[in-house]
Amino acid sequence: MSEQLNVPTEGNTEKIDYMTDSRPIAAGEATPGCKKRDPIVVAENVTRSFGGINAVDVEYLEIPRHKITALIGPNGAGKTTLFNLLTGFDMPNSGKWQFEGNSLAGVSPYKVARMGMVRTFQLTKVMGKLTVMENMRLGGSEQPGERLSKALFKGLWGGREKEITAQANVLLEKFKLDVKKDDYAASLSGGQRKLLEMARSLMVRPKLVMLDEPMAGVNPALTQSLLDHIKNLKAEGMTVLFVEHDMNMVRHIADWVVVMAEGKIVAEGPPVDVMKNPAVIDAYLGAHHDVDLGDAEGIKELAAELVADEESIVGTEDAGIIAIDVVAGEPDETEPRKKETE
């Protein structure tokens, strides 16, 4: 499903459609910490420890430009900490990292945002007592009226305000928040707040959007349109980096997946390859992860897989009861575990 059209792009370097660009992302082998053909963020030896625990210990990481990169990993893998470090909200113990060739070491968060690297938060942050529209306008950049010296004179900022409002209206419509425009952001549901936060971050016109769990709490009916929005960001020339636990989302929209565990990058690659990687399956996904339980087909598929799986009791006479060896003691480990790698 993540096969892309194999349009030959050599000799067509002038205008690239980022939606269908299928040139290889990695410069060489897709190994953890590999070089990318065109990186936007480069991090080297970034470490951050909290009281002796290495929350983040990234030797080398490049984020490919004009691609959607997913950052996955179990809870406590250091994904959000890495986000905080990259955007200046937290200071690493060591290491250097750069965005479009500019070093970000010691750069304060607001400057990072102005450079074009904008993030959202895992715990959604909307300004509850401002209206949805005001929330959006707050994201607008280059508003002269945000300077104290010009704030008193509407003539100096009214024009830009109109442009910002127009930009906000377009985004709100895309995110289906236009009817909520004049409501207080606090009256929005959790999912709508996620949408608002994402829309607001786009008001900055970022080059790199970093989304921390964009799908958490968004109702399934909205998920599809949100996925499309994220995909479309690529068409507008943006780069996306997101943290997500929903594997279907990762599979659907990510061009590249980075897997973290215990602060380290353990695997990297296109989603199809990464999800077959035994290290990833062990650390995070678990067996049978590639079955979509959301539809009847998937459940049948899983049942069939489980019958074929020697470790499973489905399809044997023990099905439906707890395996006796589990109750009696340690399960029999003599058999080598088999992964359903094709």
Added chain:
Amino acid sequence: MDFGFIFSSAAGELFSPTTAAYALAALGLAVHFGYSGLLNFGQAGFMAVGAYGFAISTLSFGVPFFIGLLIAVVCSSIFALLLGIPTLRLRADYLAIVTIAAAEIVRYIVTTNQLTSVTGSANGLAAFEGGFYAMNPFPEGSYLGMNNRDFFIRVVGWGLVIVCCTLVWLLMRSPWGRVLKGIREDENAVRSLGKNVYAYKMQALVIGGVLGALAGMVFTLPRGAVQPANYGTELTFFLYTVLLLGGLGTVLGPVVGAMIFWVVLSLTQGILYGLIESGAVTWLNTVQAGQLRYILVGVALMLLMIFRPQGVFGNKKELAFA
């Protein structure tokens, strides 16, 4: 009981210079707390800095009125910077602790005996208002039952309130004000959108502090004296009462709040004194009655918080999600 007198003196409080001073200082608090979420518990300190800055520069250095005014404003700005530089990067509660302590430090410094020649110690300073009244354009006579001096200070005080309210209103409807309100709600979110939160907080702290300094001057000019006892911590809490009465994030709230505060104080005092004099109340003397009215203000504030928590002018909708 002379109700005519009670009501006329209460009505007199509506436009008294002290009410104007409270309105200005509370407007400064509205900029701090209502719009930017900065917990300033030292507004009395800002008022003291303004009042003493003006009085000392006039008495010790003999500067003209407007230079004295400028010095007061500059002093309060420096005071704001001193408080803000170490604390504004920290959580809001640190600013609260530092401001309440700093206000007390200011009060103790001007009370020290070693500085009596400059600050007048506990007795304070007097006779610095000559330059101000020399500018009085109103010839002697009766203006609405006031002499020309009383009328002049009211015109200046309330004129200042109107100008400051307009400025604050203009600022708060601008994108600059929007960033401040965003900071009040969530400063990290504002930071992630590329705004220099620290600079905005500092600007807000200075603006509110300057309003406090102006309030300090309006407060002392009609008295003709500045005394440290007037700038105790309770002044800050009265100002918060005023702010809460009127409504936090509003421009007119502090003004109306100050009026309500002083009218209620005056009414309760008049009625209690009247009751005591007429013999209806025997279990209370006039000194106790003076204390009791502050208790009544506290009760009024509690009732207000219970039944109209957004204040007189506040937006009920904003509180629905608090």
